[in-house]
Amino acid sequence: DVAGFTANEADQLRQAMGSKRSAARMQRLKERLYAGMAARGITGAIADEIFDKMAAFAHYGFPESHSVSFAYLVYSSSYIKLHEPAVFCAALLNAQPMGFWSPHTLVQDARRHGVVVHTPDINASADIATLESCADSFGGLAVRLGIGSVRGVGAEVARLVSEGRPYESLEDLARRVPQLSRKQMEAMATAGAFTNSFGDDRRHTLWEAGAHGNNGEHLQGMLGLNSRPTLPGMEPIEEAIADLWATGISPDGHPTVFLREQLAAKGVRTADELAHVPHKDRVMVAGVVTHRQRPMTAKGATFISLEDETGLINVVCSKGCWARYRAVARDASALLIRGRVESANGAINVLAEHISPLFTPAAVPSRDFR
Incomplete structure (x- = not known):
């Protein structure tokens, strides 16, 4: 004016x-x-x-x-x-690749907030992550991983598989979606995508997938799988390893869950227990590495994020500590760290003093120095 x-x-x-x-x-x-x-x-x-x-x-x-x-x-x-954690999780999974957090961490966070996350299923899954009713999940909605989340399947084949639902058997799937390769079917079997729909365990469906892959040209019923071997079912730890290999996500078991008894015997604290540890007390923590960061403003300090089955742990590694344990701190997929708790204004860090590798049943890729 x-x-x-x-x-x-x-x-x-x-x-x-x-x-x-x-x-x-x-x-x-x-x-x-x-x-x-x-x-x-x-x-x-x-x-x-x-x-x-x-x-x-x-x-x-x-x-x-x-x-x-x-x-x-x-x-x-x-x-x-806060109000729709299942919706939030599914949306972020469908927006990958993106952002700071990996799909594995996003799913683990959703589970800690009461959301049920289901593995891919050949008849229940779309090509992308979707929502389905579940009384046991927060808000009555669970997340169902999509067929496209399976290793090596790809968006186009996942779309074809999704559009062809439902399928009666592995043979039916192989015949109607000839674009599926043997490796893709084996990856889907490893992810448990056939277990519920076809009423069989992962090892048997994995064995059958190897026979059905690339067999779309055969006449129905002519694959001769009546003499399949008797195979043992997978233990929970084996299923977690299979999930991580096939999808990068373990909906039902974090790698540290299977080590908790041994870790507890050593006095290792979980992420949620750190809130009750007094300031400057010495602790041991352990988890898979999700991130390594070294901001320009950190004066040489490196920040390592660990994740166990209860949450995330912020670790501050001084310039000297990093130099001393560089090989392990930089390359190990999971770490066992001794240090002191630094607690201020609700923020909790562990100032690292000693770093050693933690051998977990399965590795989870970290996102480093981004």
Whole structure:
């Protein structure tokens, strides 16, 4: 108003004040601003003060506008995660690859918040992660992993498999979706995708998948699988290993679950127990490595995120500690760490003093130095 700007000119000024190149754009509008203010009797020091204040705001207007946008995204995401955790988890799984957290960590977090996550199923799964009713899951919704989450299947084949549902048997699947290779069918069997629908355990369906793969040209009933061997079923630890290999996700068992008895005997604390450990007390923690980070502002410190079956553990590794245990700290997929608890304002860290490898039943890939 002080410069008599039209609606279009006012919008240009607004954009200039929130632009990444705000200084240059403000200079281009300066002459028009001063002319408009002069026409309304605003000149000299007062006009300079008005322009200087607008130009000063423009220096941080761009990050401020972005911070508002990010704040809205954070608020919306937090609301959905709190009230609809199954929806939140499924949406993030379907948006992969993305972001800081791996699908394995996203699923483990959802499980800790009461969400049931099911393995892929040839007749129950779509090509992507979906929701299904489940009285045992938070909010009555469970997440069903998609066929596309299985190693080596790919989006196009997963779509074809999903569109052809339901299937009566492995032979029916192989005949109707000839694009499925033997390796893809074996990966699906390893993931347990045939167990519920075809009423058989993983080892037997894996054996049959090897015979059915690439056999779409055979006549129905001509594969001669009546003399299949008797195979032992998989133990829970073996199923967890199979899940991690086939999908990168273990819905029913975190790798540290199977080591908890031995770890507890050594005095190793879980992530949720750290909240009850006094500040500066020495502890031992263990978990799979999810991240390694070394921010420019950390003065050489490296931050390691560990995950066990109860949650995440933040570990701070000083420059000297990293140099001392570099090979293990950098390369091991899971770690056993001794250090001191640092607790302040609700944030809990473990300041590492000693680092050794933790040998888990299955490895989970970490996301390092991103």
